[in-house]
Amino acid sequence: xxxxxxxxxxxxxxxxxxxxxxxxxxxxxxxxxxxxxxxxxxxxxxxxxxxxxxxxxxxxxxxxxxxxxxxxxxxxxxxxxxxxxxxxxxxxxxxxxxxxxxxxxxxxxxxxxxxxxxxxxxxxxxxxxxxxxxxxxxxxxxxxxxxxxxxxxxxxxxxxxxxxxxxxxxxxxxxxxxxxxxxxxxxxxxxxxxxxxxxxxxxxxxxxxxxxxxxxxxxxxxxxxxxxxxxxxxxxxxxxxxxxxxxxxxxxxxxxxxxxxxxxxxxxxxxxxxxxxxxxxxxxxxxxxxxxxxxxxxxxxxxxxxxxxxxxxxxxxxxxxxx
Amino acid sequence: xxxxxxxxxxxxxxxxxxxxxxxxxxxxxxxxxxxxxxxxxxxxxxxxxxxxxxxxxxxxxxxxxxxxxxxxxxxxxxxxxxxxxxxxxxxxxxxxxxxxxxxxxxxxxxxxxxxxxxxxxxxxxxxxxxxxxxxxxxxxxxxxxxxxxxxxxxxxxxxxxxxxxxxxxxxxxxxxxxxxxxxxxxxxxxxxxxxxxxxxxxxxxxxxxxxxxxxxxxxxxxxxxxxxxxxxxxxxxxxxxxxxxxxxxxxxxxxxxxxxxxxxxxxxxxxxxxxxx
Amino acid sequence: xxxxxxxxxxxxxxxxxxxxxxxxxxxxxxxxxxxxxxxxxxxxxxxxxxxxxxxxxxxxxxxxxxxxxxxxxxxxxxxxxxxxxxxxxxxxxxxxxxxxxxxxxxxxxxxxxxxxxxxxxxxxxxxxxxxxxxxxxxxxxxxxxxxxxxxxxxxxxxxxxxxxxxxxxxxxxxxxxxxxxxxxxxxxxxxxxxxxxxxxxxxxxxxxxxxxxxxxxxxxxxxxxxxxxxxxxxxxxxxxxxxxxxxxxxxxxxxxxxxxxxxxxxxxxxxxxxxxxxxxxxxxxxxxxxxxxxxxxxxxxxxxx
Numbered sequence: 001x002x003x004x005x006x007x008x009x010x011x012x013x014x015x016x017x018x019x020x021x022x023x024x025x026x027x028x029x030x031x032x033x034x035x036x037x038x039x040x041x042x043x044x045x046x047x048x049x050x051x052x053x054x055x056x057x058x059x060x061x062x063x064x065x066x067x068x069x070x071x072x073x074x075x076x077x078x079x080x081x082x083x084x085x086x087x088x089x090x091x092x093x094x095x096x097x098x099x100x101x102x103x104x105x106x107x108x109x110x111x112x113x114x115x116x117x118x119x120x121x122x123x124x125x126x127x128x129x130x131x132x133x134x135x136x137x138x139x140x141x142x143x144x145x146x147x148x149x150x151x152x153x154x155x156x157x158x159x160x161x162x163x164x165x166x167x168x169x170x171x172x173x174x175x176x177x178x179x180x181x182x183x184x185x186x187x188x189x190x191x192x193x194x195x196x197x198x199x200x201x202x203x204x205x206x207x208x209x210x211x212x213x214x215x216x217x218x219x220x221x222x223x224x225x226x227x228x229x230x231x232x233x234x235x236x237x238x239x240x241x242x243x244x245x246x247x248x249x250x251x252x253x254x255x256x257x258x259x260x261x262x263x264x265x266x267x268x269x270x271x272x273x274x275x276x277x278x279x280x281x282x283x284x285x286x287x288x289x290x291x292x293x294x295x296x297x298x299x300x301x302x303x304x305x306x307x308x309x310x311x312x313x314x315x316x317x318x319x320x321x322x323x
Numbered sequence: 324x325x326x327x328x329x330x331x332x333x334x335x336x337x338x339x340x341x342x343x344x345x346x347x348x349x350x351x352x353x354x355x356x357x358x359x360x361x362x363x364x365x366x367x368x369x370x371x372x373x374x375x376x377x378x379x380x381x382x383x384x385x386x387x388x389x390x391x392x393x394x395x396x397x398x399x400x401x402x403x404x405x406x407x408x409x410x411x412x413x414x415x416x417x418x419x420x421x422x423x424x425x426x427x428x429x430x431x432x433x434x435x436x437x438x439x440x441x442x443x444x445x446x447x448x449x450x451x452x453x454x455x456x457x458x459x460x461x462x463x464x465x466x467x468x469x470x471x472x473x474x475x476x477x478x479x480x481x482x483x484x485x486x487x488x489x490x491x492x493x494x495x496x497x498x499x500x501x502x503x504x505x506x507x508x509x510x511x512x513x514x515x516x517x518x519x520x521x522x523x524x525x526x527x528x529x530x531x532x533x534x535x536x537x538x539x540x541x542x543x544x545x546x547x548x549x550x551x552x553x554x555x556x557x558x559x560x561x562x563x564x565x566x567x568x569x570x571x572x573x574x575x576x577x578x579x580x581x582x583x584x585x586x587x588x589x590x591x592x593x594x595x596x597x598x599x600x
Numbered sequence: 601x602x603x604x605x606x607x608x609x610x611x612x613x614x615x616x617x618x619x620x621x622x623x624x625x626x627x628x629x630x631x632x633x634x635x636x637x638x639x640x641x642x643x644x645x646x647x648x649x650x651x652x653x654x655x656x657x658x659x660x661x662x663x664x665x666x667x668x669x670x671x672x673x674x675x676x677x678x679x680x681x682x683x684x685x686x687x688x689x690x691x692x693x694x695x696x697x698x699x700x701x702x703x704x705x706x707x708x709x710x711x712x713x714x715x716x717x718x719x720x721x722x723x724x725x726x727x728x729x730x731x732x733x734x735x736x737x738x739x740x741x742x743x744x745x746x747x748x749x750x751x752x753x754x755x756x757x758x759x760x761x762x763x764x765x766x767x768x769x770x771x772x773x774x775x776x777x778x779x780x781x782x783x784x785x786x787x788x789x790x791x792x793x794x795x796x797x798x799x800x801x802x803x804x805x806x807x808x809x810x811x812x813x814x815x816x817x818x819x820x821x822x823x824x825x826x827x828x829x830x831x832x833x834x835x836x837x838x839x840x841x842x843x844x845x846x847x848x849x850x851x852x853x854x855x856x857x858x859x860x861x862x863x864x865x866x867x868x869x870x871x872x873x874x875x876x877x878x879x880x881x882x883x884x885x886x887x888x889x890x891x892x893x894x895x896x897x898x899x900x901x902x903x904x905x
Contacts, residue, residue, distance in 0.1 A: 085811030445843035581740035
């Protein structure tokens with residue numbers, strides 16, 4: 001089976017700075033794929049690039065950029081807009097500002113349907129009410145007539161999710177959907193996304209910097225560092241046998257109950273993310289890596305410990321000290 | 324992009340500087356007396372048109388007065404009106420605005436109300452009525468415009484003061500026990516001057532345009548003073564046959580006001596980028 | 601919301617009272633009104649008769665309250681010069697000025713809104729630069745001079761439009777254009793900055809993610825949010841245009857309220873001057889009040905609070 005979304009060698013630059021360099025990623029139907037990394041590593045930009053939503057000053061290049069087998073690279077803005085909201089949908093980090101303050105929830109939801117499927121406004125509103133109920137919003141009929149400012153942050157994010165589902169998309173990209181929300185609301189939203197995923201067979205690309213979220217929701221994980229996907233594996237493999245030094249460092253920063261005792265120091269990664277310019281070569285992590293060698297500045301090997309596990313590192317696995 | 328903008332600033336500065344020099348050195352620039360009538364040489368066209376005479380570069384008006392001399396002296400009136408009005412209205416507006424922004428509360432409410440009331444008063448109509456009642460002279464025009472054109476100074480000074488008032492160094496001055504007048508003069512005023520400089524250019528341009536309009540309507544600068552607005556009014560009766568009589572002063576007025584606006588626009592951009600850096 | 605409206609109404613009322621006082625005080629600037637009315641060639645006896653006839657011999661306070669009391673019910677007295685009721689004089693001429701103002705606003709909006717939107721969508725590009733330069737040029741244009749230049753060009757040389765008067769709609773084209781010129785730069789700049797703010801908002805990204813068409817994104821999602829400041833400034837500009845019509849009406853000999861004001865100023869006809877000042881101030885206040893209410897309708901957040 002081919003992947004629903006297939007990205008290979010994605011480069012994105014803004015002026016003289018490279019935001020994403022050679023990133024590769026595959027999202028299969030019906031799976032939740034988490035894209036993790038610290039802020040500024042290029043994960044949001046990657047998501048926007050797949051949706052064709054990059055700002056005007058960005059330059060996008062890719063070896064492969066396919067959605068359901070179809071090449072997205074040559075599509076015009078108009079053709080892309082036909083896909084967006086219909087077959088691929090996206091929700092964002094800021095539920096407070098992502099809805100238009102001037103229109104009611106119902107009108108903003110209905111227009112997705114009217115744009116892609118046509119039909120009557122009445123039917124679109126019915127569909128909206130059905131979906132509001134689906135994302136567990138009480139009295140959906142009343143909510144349709146409300147304005148965004150009358151809703152809480154958690155409710156707005158639910159509305160955003162419901163709106164994204166209007167045309168039954170195959171892919172939902174969720175860019176840090178819970179970061180701006182209270183912890184209890186976060187859990188509810190994640191639960192909701194997981195349920196929707198199972199019920200609707202939706203593929204979800206969930207972008208987050210929170211490994212806790214990854215552990216709770218992901219089937220597969222891709223780790224991004226300085227514009228590159230440095231490691232990609234099923235969630236269990238990644239947590240139990242991380243290979244890339246950055247992934248290892250990242251996991252050591254998270255307290256895991258049972259593995260860590262009170263009083264033990266948490267891990268940290270010394271140093272800073274380098275500025276990546278177009279002429280940057282080699283591994284971007286090498287200045288911070290404890291195992292770094294001279295040939296880390298050259299081309300980096302892609303290693304595959306198993307069929308569904310890949311990472312980018314010059315150091316042979318046998319030379320890596322198990323930590 | 325930056326080059327484009329600063330080009331505007333320089334062009335504006337050049338136009339304003341040039342007009343200022345012309346205004347200052349008016350007597351040296353023209354061999355003719357701007358008030359001397361010579362009825363036998365009426366409405367001579369400018370030198371580049373047919374019938375132009377080399378001794379009158381821009382021709383003569385309906386009373387045979389040299390147009391270049393009148394134009395050059397007219398620059399004096401425009402610049403004088405512009406600068407004096409800005410000084411008067413700036414003094415009024417900044418005092419009100421700073422008071423409102425600094426003290427806040429009731430005082431601010433009252434000052435906001437004064438600004439609202441002032442905005443509702445029809446500017447040109449009241450200026451015309453005042454000049455008509457008090458009698459037209461340069462001083463009256465300056466005083467009238469100065470008393471009417473302060474509201475933008477007040478609005479900007481008020482908002483800027485509010486912002487500065489809450490900054491740390493003002494709080495530091497408070498806690499150091501500085502007096503209110505000291506804080507206003509030393510801590511607040513110097514820090515709100517840049518937006519006010521932009522307002523000053525806008526108001527100067529507006530004052531010059533208004534003076535011209537008042538003089539055009541016969542209730543501004545009294546004849547025989549060579550105000551550009553008055554020159555247009557006097558030329559109006561001849562404009563269908565000799566269009567240049569209104570084109571010469573009109574274009575001068577237009578260019579001067581455009582120059583001042585360019586200067587203000589460039590200044591605004593300069594200050595904006597300066598603040599970011 | 602109700603509290604906001606009540607507060608705005610109170611301020612509007614206070615402004616009207618202030619202007620009432622101001623308009624009265626204005627005409628007392630010259631010192632002795634009777635002398636001004638009588639003119640320079642009158643005898644002391646003439647002046648005395650006029651003083652009595654117009655009630656100017658009474659204490660100023662009494663004159664003031666008498667005037668205010670009448671003004672409240674729309675009675676602005678008898679014009680000194682036109683020998684008619686001031687209210688009727690103004691009533692006869694107001695339609696012309698209002699037509700002129702609305703034509704001016706219409707032209708201004710037709711030009712300023714698209715230019716502002718284009719400028720915003722092409723921010724920083726050459727077309728944006730050109731448009732702001734044109735706005736700057738427009739701002740520098742002396743309106744009365746522009747009026748004369750248009751008269752020479754379109755009236756005399758091309759013969760497309762009538763030079764003065766109010767007979768047909770063509771008569772309003774040139775004065776309307778001139779009046780619009782003064783309002784275009786401000787309207788355009790506000791449209792531009794409003795659209796730039798709106799287009800960079802998160803909800804526009806959402807609208808794009810929903811796959812909406814570009815037209816719908818710009819016209820429905822961005823424009824609605826950019827409209828609020830534009831509505832306010834449009835009301836203010838219409839007020840300024842009605843006030844500025846005094847110049848335009850004089851240039852084009854349109855017998856509207858502005859022309860009436862100019863005539864009555866030059867004829868020392870104070871009751872008319874007072875009434876026009878008051879009328880324009882009230883119209884301005886009502887316009888800004890109306891804009892606030894319209895904004896409350898446009899912005900659901902304002903409506904609710």
